[in-house]
Amino acid sequence: xxxxxxxxxxxxxxxxxxxxxxxxxxxxxxxxxxxxxxxxxxxxxxxxxxxxxxxxxxxxxxxxxxxxxxxxxxxxxxxxxxxxxxxxxxxxxxxxxxxxxxxxxxxxxxxxxxxxxxxxxxxxxxxxxxxxxxxxxxxxxxxxxxxxxxxxxxxxxxxxxxxxxxxxxxxxxxxxxxx
Amino acid sequence: xxxxxxxxxxxxxxxxxxxxxxxxxxxxxxxxxxxxxxxxxxxxxxxxxxxxxxxxxxxxxxxxxxxxxxxxxxxxxxxxxxxxxxxxxxxxxxxxxxxxxxxxxxxxxxxxxxxxxxxxxxxxxxxxxxxxxxxxxxxxxxxxxxxxxxxxxxxxxxx
Numbered sequence: 439x440x441x442x443x444x445x446x447x448x449x450x451x452x453x454x455x456x457x458x459x460x461x462x463x464x465x466x467x468x469x470x471x472x473x474x475x476x477x478x479x480x481x482x483x484x485x486x487x488x489x490x491x492x493x494x495x496x497x498x499x500x501x502x503x504x505x506x507x508x509x510x511x512x513x514x515x516x517x518x519x520x521x522x523x524x525x526x527x528x529x530x531x532x533x534x535x536x537x538x539x540x541x542x543x544x545x546x547x548x549x550x551x552x553x554x555x556x557x558x559x560x561x562x563x564x565x566x567x568x569x570x571x572x573x574x575x576x577x578x579x580x581x582x583x584x585x586x587x588x589x590x591x592x593x594x595x596x597x598x599x600x601x602x603x604x605x606x607x608x609x610x611x612x613x614x615x616x617x
Numbered sequence: 618x619x620x621x622x623x624x625x626x627x628x629x630x631x632x633x634x635x636x637x638x639x640x641x642x643x644x645x646x647x648x649x650x651x652x653x654x655x656x657x658x659x660x661x662x663x664x665x666x667x668x669x670x671x672x673x674x675x676x677x678x679x680x681x682x683x684x685x686x687x688x689x690x691x692x693x694x695x696x697x698x699x700x701x702x703x704x705x706x707x708x709x710x711x712x713x714x715x716x717x718x719x720x721x722x723x724x725x726x727x728x729x730x731x732x733x734x735x736x737x738x739x740x741x742x743x744x745x746x747x748x749x750x751x752x753x754x755x756x757x758x759x760x761x762x763x764x765x766x767x768x769x770x771x772x773x774x775x776x
Contacts, residue, residue, distance in 0.1 A: 447662030447742050451669055458669070465672060473668025479705075480664055482620040484653070486627035492649025493627075493634050496641045527619040529703060531663060531740050534747045535652065551756070558760075559734040563619065564706040571710035572717075572726070575775045580731065583767045591759045599751060607749050 483528040491539045503543035511546060516589070519549040523556025527564070533557040541611040547604050548596045555588030659743045666739045667703050674702050676712050680719070692768060695725045699732030700761055701739060709733055724772035731764035 442449070455473075459466030507515040526533065537550050545553075560581060569577040596604075634642040679698055704712070713726045736757050737744070744753040 444658035445662070448658060448665055451662060451665040455665070455669060468675075469669055469672040472672050473665055476664040476668050476671075477661075480660065483623060484660070486620075486623045488649045488653045489627040489631060489646075491652065492645040492647075493630055493642075495648050496645035497634065528623075529705070529740075530734075530737055531660070531743055534743060535656065538652075538747055551752075554756070555735070555760075559731070561706075564734075567706055568710050568730070571714045572730070573775065576723075576727070576771060579771050579774045580727065580767055583770055584731075584735075587760075587763045587767070591756070591763060595752065595755045595759065598755060603749065603751055607752065610749075 479529070483532050487528070487532050487535060491535055494539055495542070498543060500543050503540065503545055507540065507545035507549045509546050511549070515546060515549045516552055519545075519552040520556045520560070520585070520588075523553045523558075524560045524562050524565075526557050527561055530554070530558045538611045541608055547599070547607075548592045551592035551595055552588055555584075555592060559584045560588070656743070656746065659746050663740050663743045666742075670702055670739055671704070674698060676704070676708065679712070680716055691722065691725045692728050692765065695729035696732045696761065696764060699729040699764070700736040700757075702733065703737060703739060704733060706734070722772075723775055724768040727771040727775075728764050728768035731767045732761055735760035735764065 455466065455469055458469060505511065507518055511518075523533070526536075533554055537554055540553065541547075541550055565577060565581055568580070631642065631646075634645065679695075709730060713730055717723065717726055738757070741753050741757065744756075
């Protein structure tokens with residue numbers, strides 16, 4: 439039973455899928471197709487990301503990450519977090535393991551939050567596409583607001599989390615294998 | 618395209634790493650594999666959930682829902698739909714553009730685009746596993762509220 443627990447969500451969703459399929463085979467087929475697409479999309483980004491994380495783990499010295507993104511890294515750390523997030527592509531869930539390795543290497547919590555925020559909504563490839571679809575005014579206004587909002591929210595979330603809660607997160611990732 | 622670049626970067630760095638230090642590279646690969654196995658159950662669950670949610674809340678469904686609704690209620694609807702689903706940008710932006718042509722309000726579309734990208738209800742189990750319940754709740758809740766500010770400003774700037 440203990441081995442099954444991590445798969446709880448998957449099991450529940452599969453049961454729900456089966457119920458939908460029994461009620462409406464057509465919708466069931468749509469679900470099967472879109473779930474397949476999702477897994478295919480994951481295969482597109484997740485293996486190389488984990489590969490890069492593994493390499494980062496052994497090659498990037500902790501002292502360097504602390505220096506550039508840790509406590510006392512100041513504006514450099516924030517800028518770096520924004521750039522790293524914005525240069526990425528791929529869904530937000532792909533950012534989580536990357537953020538985990540940054541935590542392991544000693545990056546500051548607010549920088550982690552800025553990184554996640556930038557990845558979620560400031561990705562450069564997406565921004566270019568947004569300009570093309572929705573216009574310059576829309577995309578640029580949203581980018582500037584998002585930047586401000588991400589910085590404010592990261593600061594606020596960091597304030598609202600206790601030292602204990604943050605320590606727990608850092609302890610969880612102290613060995614990335616347990617991430 | 619991006620995937621190809623990512624794979625190319627990963628493979629060439631792996632090659633470089635292997636050339637420089639075999640043992641270290643093996644260690645890195647082992648760590649990568651272990652951390653992947655560790656989150657795989659949560660990943661699989663989230664992807665399956667996305668597949669289910671996206672099939673029920675399809676672009677068609679969305680356009681039926683918000684195509685002609687306006688005001689705050691319309692914004693709330695679009696915000697919630699955006700928060701649940703994870704529609705990739707390359708589908709979401711053209712969808713928003715076509716909805717705009719069909720007469721949907723700019724604020725509704727702005728809040729939709731913003732929650733879509735920043736808030737992820739279906740990915741929350743994974744986020745909780747990585748960063749704990751509190752971070753996941755705070756980040757998603759703040760981003761949800763923030764999206765309304767974004768929409769309000771865009772409504773003023775773009776019109």
